[in-house]
Amino acid sequence: MRANSGVTPPGIERVATATTAGAADAKPARLGWILIQVAAFVVAGGVWGVASLLFPATTLPPPTAVLARLGELALTADFWSAVGITIGTFAVALVICIVVGVPVGLAIGASTIATQSTRLLFDFLRTIPPIAILPLLLLVLGAEFEMVLVLAVGGAIWPILIQSIYAARQGESLLAEMAASYRVPRAWFIRHIFVPGAIPFVMTGLRLGTTICLLLTISGELLGAAPGVGYEIANAQAYYDNTRMYAYVVVSALLGLTVNGGFWALQRRLLRWHPSIRGEVRS
Amino acid sequence: MSAVRRWTSLIALEIWLPLLLVVIWWFASESSNSVYFPPLRLILQSFAENWLVPDRALANLVPSLQVIGVGYGVALAGGIAFGTLLGLARPFERAVRPIVESLRAIPGVALLPLFIVLFGIDQPMRILLVAYGAAWPVLLNTLDGVRGVEPTLLDMARVFRVGRVRRLFLLILRSAGPQIFAGARISLAITLIIMVISETVGASGGVGYFLMTAKSEFRISSMWSAIIALGILGYLLNILFRIAERYILRWHRLQQARLETAR
Numbered sequence: 001m002r003a004n005s006g007v008t009p010p011g012i013e014r015v016a017t018a019t020t021a022g023a024a025d026a027k028p029a030r031l032g033w034i035l036i037q038v039a040a041f042v043v044a045g046g047v048w049g050v051a052s053l054l055f056p057a058t059t060l061p062p063p064t065a066v067l068a069r070l071g072e073l074a075l076t077a078d079f080w081s082a083v084g085i086t087i088g089t090f091a092v093a094l095v096i097c098i099v100v101g102v103p104v105g106l107a108i109g110a111s112t113i114a115t116q117s118t119r120l121l122f123d124f125l126r127t128i129p130p131i132a133i134l135p136l137l138l139l140v141l142g143a144e145f146e147m148v149l150v151l152a153v154g155g156a157i158w159p160i161l162i163q164s165i166y167a168a169r170q171g172e173s174l175l176a177e178m179a180a181s182y183r184v185p186r187a188w189f190i191r192h193i194f195v196p197g198a199i200p201f202v203m204t205g206l207r208l209g210t211t212i213c214l215l216l217t218i219s220g221e222l223l224g225a226a227p228g229v230g231y232e233i234a235n236a237q238a239y240y241d242n243t244r245m246y247a248y249v250v251v252s253a254l255l256g257l258t259v260n261g262g263f264w265a266l267q268r269r270l271l272r273w274h275p276s277i278r279g280e281v282r283s
Numbered sequence: 284m285s286a287v288r289r290w291t292s293l294i295a296l297e298i299w300l301p302l303l304l305v306v307i308w309w310f311a312s313e314s315s316n317s318v319y320f321p322p323l324r325l326i327l328q329s330f331a332e333n334w335l336v337p338d339r340a341l342a343n344l345v346p347s348l349q350v351i352g353v354g355y356g357v358a359l360a361g362g363i364a365f366g367t368l369l370g371l372a373r374p375f376e377r378a379v380r381p382i383v384e385s386l387r388a389i390p391g392v393a394l395l396p397l398f399i400v401l402f403g404i405d406q407p408m409r410i411l412l413v414a415y416g417a418a419w420p421v422l423l424n425t426l427d428g429v430r431g432v433e434p435t436l437l438d439m440a441r442v443f444r445v446g447r448v449r450r451l452f453l454l455i456l457r458s459a460g461p462q463i464f465a466g467a468r469i470s471l472a473i474t475l476i477i478m479v480i481s482e483t484v485g486a487s488g489g490v491g492y493f494l495m496t497a498k499s500e501f502r503i504s505s506m507w508s509a510i511i512a513l514g515i516l517g518y519l520l521n522i523l524f525r526i527a528e529r530y531i532l533r534w535h536r537l538q539q540a541r542l543e544t545a546r
Contacts, residue, residue: 033377040378059400113296120297121304127517129475132510135498140319155476208469215473219392219480230393237396249393256388 061243070247079232083251086228089145090217090259093152097209101157102202105164115165122162130155130216131223138224148220148228156213163205167198203267214259218252229255321504330508333493343512346489347478349406351520354413355474359467362418366425366463367456376426387423391416391477395484404485409478416477417470424466428459461535464528471524475517490516 045063052062073079108114134151141147170176175197179189221230229252236245309323334340369376369383376383395412402408432455440450456463482491490513497505 036378037381041381044379044382116293116296117300121301123521124301124514124518127472127521128510128514129472129479129517131476131479132494132513135494135506136319136510139498139503212472215390215392215476218390219476222392222395223480223483233393233396237399242400245396249389249397252393253385253389256390257385260384260388 058240058242061246065243066246066250069243070250073244073247082227082229082232082248083255085145086217086221086230086255089148089152089221089228090214090255093149093156093217094210094213096149096153097157097160097213098206100153101160101205101209102164105161106168106198109165109168115169122158126158126162130212131219134220134223137220143224143226145226147224148217148226151220151224152213152216155216156209159208159212160202160205163201163208164198167201170197170201199270203271207263207267210259210263214256218255319503321507325504326507326511329502329504330511333505333508334512342488343490343493344516346406346486347482347491347516350409350413350478350481350489351474354410354478355417355471357410357414358417358470358474359421361414362421362466362470363425363456363463365418366422367429367451367459369422370426370429370459371455373430383423387419391473392480395480399484409481409486412481413474413477417474420466420469420473421463422466424462425459428462429455431462432458457534460532464532468524468528471520472517475513475520479513 048063052060054060057065108118130151133154137147137150141150175193176189179193184193217228218230218233220226221228222234223230225231225234229248233245233248233252236242236248305323312320312322313324315322332339333343369379391412394415398408398412398415402411436454436458437450440454445454478489479491479494482489483495486492490509494506494509494513497503497509
């Protein structure tokens with residue numbers, strides 16, 4: 001149907017061209033837009049540069065100094081081990097959330113009694129700010145990788161679990177009833193109706209979970225002094241080395257960008273058939 | 284009569300598992316010698332001392348509520364304002380998209396040291412950090428919502444010469460409403476996280492401060508009581524949010540109900 005899906009632009013842009021104002025988007029060519037975006041980035045850097053003149057260099061260093069420092073840091077092993085630990089913790093936590101959250105959520109959602117019995121409990125548990133259990137985790141597990149891992153899982157699993165429950169609930173939908181009346185075989189139903197119907201729900205939970213997972217990984221490292229990018233930020237600040245601190249903040253932004261970009265790519269692959277990838281909650 | 288019975292059985296169905304877990308917790312922890320997992324009895328005792336006595340509870344809660352209230356308010360106002368601006372100024376939005384994406388990719392906590400350097404360690408720093416960190420979900424969802432307004436509606440408003448201000452408030456923000464609320468819900472969760480984190484530095488009151496001092500002074504029951512207090516606070520704020528959403532978006536529910544019956 002959509003044979004050129006490999007080169008289809010992101011959902012937002014595809015929808016954008018359908019609106020009246022979208023015409024403005026299409027005017028300069030793709031390359032032109034990239035140049036304009038780069039120029040906007042340079043202007044923003046310039047604003048930062050001018051602002052840095054107003055503050056003492058120790059408070060707000062110019063962007064060039066931060067980038068130079070980042071380049072120096074990138075040559076050290078410590079830098080890469082911090083980045084590696086943060087990415088590793090984040091990835092392991094996310095995998096645990098998916099491996100536990102999706103099947104458990106689907107199982108609970110498949111039963112009305114289980115859904116209603118757990119509703120109040122999950123509603124309460126997920127509204128506890130995950131960071132509240134940080135002191136407890138610090139005492140029990142210490143300032144280690146495991147502490148950050150438990151914190152990240154404890155926060156990020158809820159959206160994934162709850163969206164998976166919703167995903168299984170749509171078994172009551174019109175499509176399911178129709179499949180039942182046509183006596184569609186069970187396996188065919190799961191492969192062609194249930195899974196495609198469930199994926200959008202699970203993806204929404206996954207996107208929220210991904211953002212929260214990264215936020216908590218870095219928070220846990222920063223506050224709990226566990227190794228990783230978060231700790232490096234806190235450490236640089238403790239030594240009043242603000243250039244180094246900003247360099248690591250830039251690193252955390254790059255991590256966030258990579259995670260978001262990876263997520264969009266995955267979503268486009270899995271949901272390219274879905275007409276409404278635009279109308280979802282962004283985090 | 285049967286309606287009452289149905290309601291009670293529904294409530295019973297929702298409440299039996301949480302109750303059972305609390306009972307299990309109570310009895311399983313009663314003879315606990317573990318330092319980190321004190322008996323629930325002691326935790327509840329400490330909860331009553333710290334969170335139910337008015338002046339203690341006020342000292343612990345007022346600074347946090349201030350940060351939540353003002354910070355979340357600024358985040359909502361700023362997020363909706365900038366989101367609408369970006370949603371309406373399409374070419375500009377596309378030009379600055381990479382900047383917006385990189386700024387929102389910075390986890391809010393990573394900026395804690397920066398905000399301390401720039402704004403000190405008092406209440407304004409906390410409010411600004413919450414406002415900054417919590418604004419992004421609202422901003423991005425407002426942006427998407429504004430951009431997704433039915434183009435025919437906009438054209439029609441133009442044909443009928445509906446004024447700019449009324450077009451903005453009655454048409455654009457209204458139809459973006461459901462998505463703005465979806466973003467605001469995520470912002471609320473982030474507000475709570477950043478509030479606790481920001482109170483670990485230089486605070487002299489507040490839930491986060493209480494939590495951290497209880498931990499460093501090894502008052503484990505107090506620490507547990509703060510975790511429970513935060514859970515209740517989060518739950519209550521979510522209920523408030525739901526009430527506000529239901530009131531402000533009542534047209535949306537009505538519209539949806541109408542669609543349902545029409546089908």
